[in-house]
Structure formats: C-alpha cells, structure tokens
Amino acid sequence: MNQTMRHPQPPFEADNAAKTGPPAYEPERLARVVLSRLSEPGDAMIGRWLGQVAATDLVRAIRDGTVPDHPGLDATRLTGYQARLPGLDPAGDLKRVREVGGRFIIPGDTEWPSQLDDLGDGRPVGLWTTGTGSLRLLALRSVAVVGSRACTAYGAHVAGELSAQLAERGWVVVSGAAYGIDAAAHRGALAVGGMTVGVLACGVDVPYPRGNAELIRRIGAQGLLVSELPPGEHPNRFRFVLRNRVIAALTRGTVVVEAAMRSGALSTARRARDLNRHTMGVAGPVTSELSAGVHALIRSGDATLVTEAAEITELIGAIGDDLAPERTGPVLPRDLLEPAVARVLEAVPATAEGAPIERLARLSGLPPDEVLQRLYELGSLGYVERHGAHWRLVRRR
Structure with a gap:
C-alpha cells in the first residue's frame, strides 16, 4: 500500500530542531508523543508496527504513506492517521506536561513498568504522568480497588477501609479517580498517608470528573496521576473502557468492591483475569443490584472472595511473607x-x-x-x- 499524500517533515524532527533552549528531547520520545495524538489508547495496529520499527520510522511512514501491508490496515485508517498529523507540536506537549510537574515515559525508560508489556499489541505507546515517585517501583507492590460509580454507603465504607489497610501495609492503591468506589479507595489510602495512583481516561492536566478535582489534585501531590492520553484530552465512553486494561496490567491484582451486572469495573476484573492477575471480589447484600456483578464473578470462580486487606495481600504478596492470620471464633x-x-x-x-x-x-x-x-x-x-x-x-x- 503506497499513498501519495505528503506532509511537511515529521513534526518530531521539525520541532526538536527548532528548539534552541533546554531540554532537547530525543526523537523516539517525540515520535511517541505524535503517536499518542494520532491513535486512540490500545490501538493494536500501531502496537504491531512498533513491534517491528522505531516510532520515528513509523511516524515518517505514516506521513509518506509508505507503510507496508498489514492485516486490518486500509486506506481509510491510514488517511485517519494522516489527517491528525498537521499542526502537531510534540515538544509543546512535553513542555505543557512539564509545566504541571509531569513527564512522558516510554518503553526503555527506567520508570517504565515492564508488566504493561503483557498487553502485547495493546501496550501503551507511552504514559503521561504527574506526581511523585517512580511508576515502575510503585507498580511492583500495587493493587487495584475498583467498583461502581453509583455505589452504596456500604461499598464506599468497605473500599475506604480496605484501601487504608492496604496502604498501612505498604501497598499502593490504584484506581480510576472516578466517583463512587474509585474515589473512596483513593481517599482511604490518602487518609493514612499512603501512596495511591490514579489512572485517568483524560489528560493528566484535565481534572475529570469536576466534582473530584480536589481529590485528583491530592492524588497528584501525594501519589501519581497516569494517562495514555496527551495533555488537554478529554474522556469519552470508550476511553474509560480502554483505561481499565492499564489498571489491570499495572497491578498485582484487582479487587472489585461493588459492581452491577453491566458495570465497567467488571471489564477491569476480566482484563486482570486474562492477564493472569489475581481477581478478587467483596460480597455485598444479596438484595443489592450493585453487588450482583461481584457475586457472579465469585460464583463463576473468576474471582476470590476477600473480606479484609490481609486476605488480599496473602493472594498477591510474596509467598510465605504476607499470610493472613487464621480466622477463628472467640476462645471460651x-x-x-x-x-x-x-x-x-x-x-x-x-x-x-x-x-x-x-x-x-x-x-x-x-x-x-x-x-x-x-x-x-x-x-x-x-x-x-x-x-x-x-x-x-x-x-x-
């Protein structure tokens, strides 16, 4: 396939050459910034190309229309990529995230979490982060706590308690910074001075949802905010679903506190299961629709029932080091x-x-x-x- 459509020289070359002051970004990083603008998260087509060529060569091939034939690649898709090329400013994007205390990490960086490679062709082309600490090191001892946005008081209480207990045991709590269970999980970890990571479906400089703006600010100050989407990007329904695969891959296991039968939290749990991560569920009232999805996971054997942080860490922690105490009745x-x-x-x-x-x-x-x-x-x-x-x-x- 060979398109004749032409554009000016690759933006990562032009912008980098034009920069006279520090920092000077390496072409591969700039090219991956371009790709994060050209494609949506989890684009398997881009992922397959990056498995064969450098990002700089891929951006140039898209620009020139000289990409080789690939299953699923057609003129419409290529034209879509090319349509987003004009006006891109990768160095400007990097400057923008740097101004809010962030950075853009890519495979090969010391901070890149290698467990994301389990996503195969759906691996992120890079991650925009802001906050403190190394994402790679934090992810080594992390657990996702997810659930329904429209949670019950019971669900919010349990999510907060579990997250606080996990943080006190030295575990990093990862969630999506949304309303409901996500927010309760982050607040639980923050309340005890623990570390928490928010994986967003928008740019790290976009406080969404607005009602959680202060919480998101606190996560960025005390923990980390992470996103596949470049600065300024806003969420949509598909980006939320795609974001869940990063939460599942990044962590040692996923705990679903409350989820209805069609809850997005269940997609995170299924992703975790498919990635051979531990999937856990917290039981709720049998009369609650918001617990029906969790109960179905447990009943099918796709999730392990957990009731406290000790049971979670026993599953995802080091063998023999994180054993939960045996639960017995009172001694008479x-x-x-x-x-x-x-x-x-x-x-x-x-x-x-x-x-x-x-x-x-x-x-x-x-x-x-x-x-x-x-x-x-x-x-x-x-x-x-x-x-x-x-x-x-x-x-x-």
Missing part, C-alpha cells in the same frame, strides 16, 4: 480444659438432679477415681457442684 474458657477434664464435663447432665459418679464414669469412659478427681477440679473452676451423692452443672444466672 472451657476450650482451655485438658481433654480428660473436658470429657467429664461433657458427661455431667444438664438436669437439676445431676448424676452419680458411676454413671459419669460410664459416660466419660474414665475410671471412677479419676472422674472424682476431675469433678473436684471442675468444681473449683465453677463448672459443677456436688448435690448429695450426685454432681450437677452450676446454673449460670
């Missing part, structure tokens, strides 16, 4: 009795007249002398009392 005083003493106590009937030594020996299977000894021990502990020749249980008031 009679649980501490020696076996022989407990056998005699079980033999004493719960009747007013009680029973003689001979019957208690027969019921407990112990010699009469030992039964008598154990009865006096039980008497000193307040369990039984003597009533003539019989022994009976002490009635509790």
